[in-house]
Amino acid sequence: MTKATFTRRGLLRTGAATGAGLAMPTIFTGASWAQGQGFTNAPTGDTVTLGFNVPQTGPYADEGADELRAFELAVEHLNGEGDGGMLQTFSEKNLDGTGIMGKRVAFVTGDTQTKSDAARASARSMIEKDGAIMISGGSSSGVAVAVQGLCQEAGVIFMSGLTHSNDTTGKDKKANGFRHFFNAYQSGAAMGPVLESLYGTDRRAYHLTADYTWGWTTQESMQAVTEDLGWETVNNVLTPLAATDFSSYIAPVLNSGADVLFLNHYGGNMVNSLTNAVQFGLKEAQANGKQFEIVVPLYSELMARGAGRNIAGIPGSQNWDWKLENELGSRYVGTNAFTQSFGTKYGFPPSQAAHTCYVQTLLYADAVQRAGSFNPCAVAEALEDFEFDGMGNGPTLYRGADHQCFKDVVVTRGKENPENEFDLVEIIEATPTEQVTYEPDHPMFAGGALGECNPGA
Amino acid sequence: MDAILLQILNGLDKGSAYALIALGLTLIFGTLGVVNFAHGALFMIGAFCAVTLQRILTLSQTTIDETRTDFLGNPMQVDTPYVVLWFGESTGAAIVDWAVPLAILFAIPVMLIVGVVMERGLIQHFYKRPHADQILVTFGLAIVLQEIIKAFYGANPIPTPAPQAFRGSFDFGVLVGFDPNTIIYPYWRLVYFAFAAIIIAAVFAFLRYTTFGMVVRAGMADRETVGLLGINIDRRFTAMFGIAAAVAGLAGVMYAPINAPNYHMGMDFLVLSFVVVVVGGMGSLAGAVLAGFLLGILESFASMTAVIDLIPGINQIIIYLVAIIVLLARPRGLMGRRGVMEE
Numbered sequence: 147m148t149k150a151t152f153t154r155r156g157l158l159r160t161g162a163a164t165g166a167g168l169a170m171p172t173i174f175t176g177a178s179w180a181q182g183q184g185f186t187n188a189p190t191g192d193t194v195t196l197g198f199n200v201p202q203t204g205p206y207a208d209e210g211a212d213e214l215r216a217f218e219l220a221v222e223h224l225n226g227e228g229d230g231g232m233l234q235t236f237s238e239k240n241l242d243g244t245g246i247m248g249k250r251v252a253f254v255t256g257d258t259q260t261k262s263d264a265a266r267a268s269a270r271s272m273i274e275k276d277g278a279i280m281i282s283g284g285s286s287s288g289v290a291v292a293v294q295g296l297c298q299e300a301g302v303i304f305m306s307g308l309t310h311s312n313d314t315t316g317k318d319k320k321a322n323g324f325r326h327f328f329n330a331y332q333s334g335a336a337m338g339p340v341l342e343s344l345y346g347t348d349r350r351a352y353h354l355t356a357d358y359t360w361g362w363t364t365q366e367s368m369q370a371v372t373e374d375l376g377w378e379t380v381n382n383v384l385t386p387l388a389a390t391d392f393s394s395y396i397a398p399v400l401n402s403g404a405d406v407l408f409l410n411h412y413g414g415n416m417v418n419s420l421t422n423a424v425q426f427g428l429k430e431a432q433a434n435g436k437q438f439e440i441v442v443p444l445y446s447e448l449m450a451r452g453a454g455r456n457i458a459g460i461p462g463s464q465n466w467d468w469k470l471e472n473e474l475g476s477r478y479v480g481t482n483a484f485t486q487s488f489g490t491k492y493g494f495p496p497s498q499a500a501h502t503c504y505v506q507t508l509l510y511a512d513a514v515q516r517a518g519s520f521n522p523c524a525v526a527e528a529l530e531d532f533e534f535d536g537m538g539n540g541p542t543l544y545r546g547a548d549h550q551c552f553k554d555v556v557v558t559r560g561k562e563n564p565e566n567e568f569d570l571v572e573i574i575e576a577t578p579t580e581q582v583t584y585e586p587d588h589p590m591f592a593g594g595a596l597g598e599c600n601p602g603a
Numbered sequence: 604m605d606a607i608l609l610q611i612l613n614g615l616d617k618g619s620a621y622a623l624i625a626l627g628l629t630l631i632f633g634t635l636g637v638v639n640f641a642h643g644a645l646f647m648i649g650a651f652c653a654v655t656l657q658r659i660l661t662l663s664q665t666t667i668d669e670t671r672t673d674f675l676g677n678p679m680q681v682d683t684p685y686v687v688l689w690f691g692e693s694t695g696a697a698i699v700d701w702a703v704p705l706a707i708l709f710a711i712p713v714m715l716i717v718g719v720v721m722e723r724g725l726i727q728h729f730y731k732r733p734h735a736d737q738i739l740v741t742f743g744l745a746i747v748l749q750e751i752i753k754a755f756y757g758a759n760p761i762p763t764p765a766p767q768a769f770r771g772s773f774d775f776g777v778l779v780g781f782d783p784n785t786i787i788y789p790y791w792r793l794v795y796f797a798f799a800a801i802i803i804a805a806v807f808a809f810l811r812y813t814t815f816g817m818v819v820r821a822g823m824a825d826r827e828t829v830g831l832l833g834i835n836i837d838r839r840f841t842a843m844f845g846i847a848a849a850v851a852g853l854a855g856v857m858y859a860p861i862n863a864p865n866y867h868m869g870m871d872f873l874v875l876s877f878v879v880v881v882v883g884g885m886g887s888l889a890g891a892v893l894a895g896f897l898l899g900i901l902e903s904f905a906s907m908t909a910v911i912d913l914i915p916g917i918n919q920i921i922i923y924l925v926a927i928i929v930l931l932a933r934p935r936g937l938m939g940r941r942g943v944m945e946e
Contacts (some may be wrong), residue, residue: 207758386918418862420861565671
């Protein structure tokens with residue numbers, strides 16, 4: 147028979163050690179911890195690994211596939227393969243096709259499934275198991291906010307893909323996270339004057355809004371800008387993200403006193419709600435003695451393809467369009483270089499999701515090169531308040547205060563008579579940067595703080 | 604009053620889809636005793652029959668137009684559908700325009716084959732297994748089918764418009780004495796409702812007035828006795844699986860213009876259709892149809908702004924709430940029979 151020898155002091159010591167061990171996030175205890183390098187996943191060999199986290203399954207899988215194509219192209223160009231794409235037009239000339247700081251670029255991919263938990267799990271796996279030093283990609287604001295938080299904890303840089311919610315660089319902004327894509331506020335600021343010139347100042351708006359962070363901030367932005375024009379907001383109805391048939395939400399619109407319908411929907415939601423709205427005759431209807439109008443604040447070429455002829459004539463906004471340089475001139479230099487490169491390799495023009503992912507990869511590589519280090523805090527410092535050009539959007543600023551890019555916003559409209567399957571939208575105007583710039587403490591972006599950069603050390 | 608009528612109309616087309624899917628589910632459960640979680644995938648495959656026929660009809664001859672350039676600045680490739688080349692501009696365009704109704708003819712044999720292959724190839728091996736096993740295998744099959752469709756057609760919705768003659772909407776309100784623009788209803792949804800009514804009537808007539816249907820009904824009531832009479836009831840039940848698959852497929856074909864088909868549309872309908880079957884009463888064909896329309900209409904009502912303002916979130920739970928109430932009041936569902944799925 148043995149006798150247990152518990153002591154109060156021993157129990158406290160064991161308990162404290164166990165508690166501390168359990169409290170420490172497991173990400174900080176794994177092999178990803180770079181011994182003696184001072185930051186997570188410091189590259190030690192002759193390659194550096196980037197992690198591309200995109201939706202490969204689920205409703206945004208096509209968008210994810212396009213993002214992945216762009217990432218592969220960016221890696222090719224960084225490693226000196228292909229025609230170099232935007233490396234030829236980028237205002238900074240630090241990237242010469244020899245990888246990043248002389249290290250060949252390798253990449254791993256993860257599947258976000260457009261679910262926050264799955265996206266975090268795949269990003270975590272790429273950081274811990276594959277040694278990814280930077281994570282990029284994604285096609286949803288919910289996912290972007292979740293992965294950005296994880297990267298902040300893990301001590302790696304997050305260069306977000308397609309995320310349009312104000313919150314990504316607003317209340318949920320993080321020191322390790324950077325967004326090149328525009329946001330809902332900027333959509334509103336760009337579209338306001340266009341809506342005024344198209345539809346006047348005496349309008350009544352009805353909003354159907356996807357019930358999650360992106361939908362809320364988009365609706366808030368559009369309501370603010372239209373009410374500034376003198377429009378009245380008749381109603382805002384939140385629709386479940388899982389909804390497929392919007393007829394019961396659409397049917398009461400015409401009888402509500404509204405004469406403009408805002409579809410604050412994205413992806414499949416937008417395709418279905420717009421299709422339903424057209425079926426219920428809203429595009430041809432008259433209300434309050436005016437032609438009834440539909441507005442889709444955030445456009446995507448892939449969505450336009452899904453909506454087919456229904457999209458004709460409907461205004462929206464984009465971060466970028468592959469026709470920009472041809473139609474609006476050399477201010478948007480880089481657009482043709484990227485379109486040529488992408489189109490030659492894949493046989494069709496790139497989407498704006500592909501563009502932002504390609505640009506983010508080059509911007510990260512350039513920042514490392516300028517910083518002379520892969521240390522995320524050095525990279526973040528190099529990106530903050532960085533001004534650049536030649537990436538297809540015109541002169542651009544990566545603002546240090548919130549890690550949001552400021553550049554022109556493209557206002558588009560579904561083309562009435564497309565000449566081919568890629569000719570789906572026409573550019574109405576490119577709204578100048580000054581018009582879409584706001585203060586870092588703007589109420590729509592309040593409530594969060596960047597915090598301190600985390601190198602993982 | 605006009606808002607109520609409007610939501611009843613809205614509920615009819617959604618209810619039509621629920622009723623058609625639930626009808627097939629009940630047919631399979633009633634005949635083979637299988638809980639088929641792959642039935643939503645059959646609805647989705649039906650919708651993709653419409654997409655496929657549309658693609659077949661738009662197969663094109665490619666020529667180079669030197670006067671125009673593509674997005675890369677190369678001479679533009681111009682596609683002209685073969686049907687236009689063969690039948691002329693107007694006839695060819697009309698054939699392409701009517702792709703969805705024509706897809707009914709295309710989908711019937713395809714769905715019958717898919718149904719029979721599914722039953723003979725996989726599901727027959729699970730007849731004597733517990734319902735949990737059947738659910739697992741058919742759910743797995745549904746995922747496999749939708750991933751196959753995604754691999755071929757991509758993840759984005761594919762626009763599949765109704766014929767030009769049925770696009771747009773009409774002022775139903777004026778017909779029943781309301782002010783103009785009070786109740787606007789799309790033509791195609793009316794067509795869908797009428798189509799669903801015809802299919803439902805045809806299935807009931809087939810089961811009631813044909814010898815085949817009589818044997819199937821007898822088999823549903825007492826499979827053993829029908830077998831003792833020397834009738835190969837298994838073969839007839841396999842045929843019924845094919846018919847159920849065709850009903851789901853046709854529901855999908857005609858639904859394609861309402862919402863652009865995508866690979867997961869079957870899953871969107873599946874769970875609700877199961878609730879419809881349970882509320883209607885397991886094994887009751889009439890119950891499935893009744894519950895389909897009832898829940899479709901209730902779902903529409905729950906999406907009204909006035910109702911959501913009164914009870915936030917009701918639009919997302921109404922069907923399950925009604926299911927709980929019905930099952931508490933009538934544990935066998937609205938028209939369920941004693942002894943079905945009861946030990």
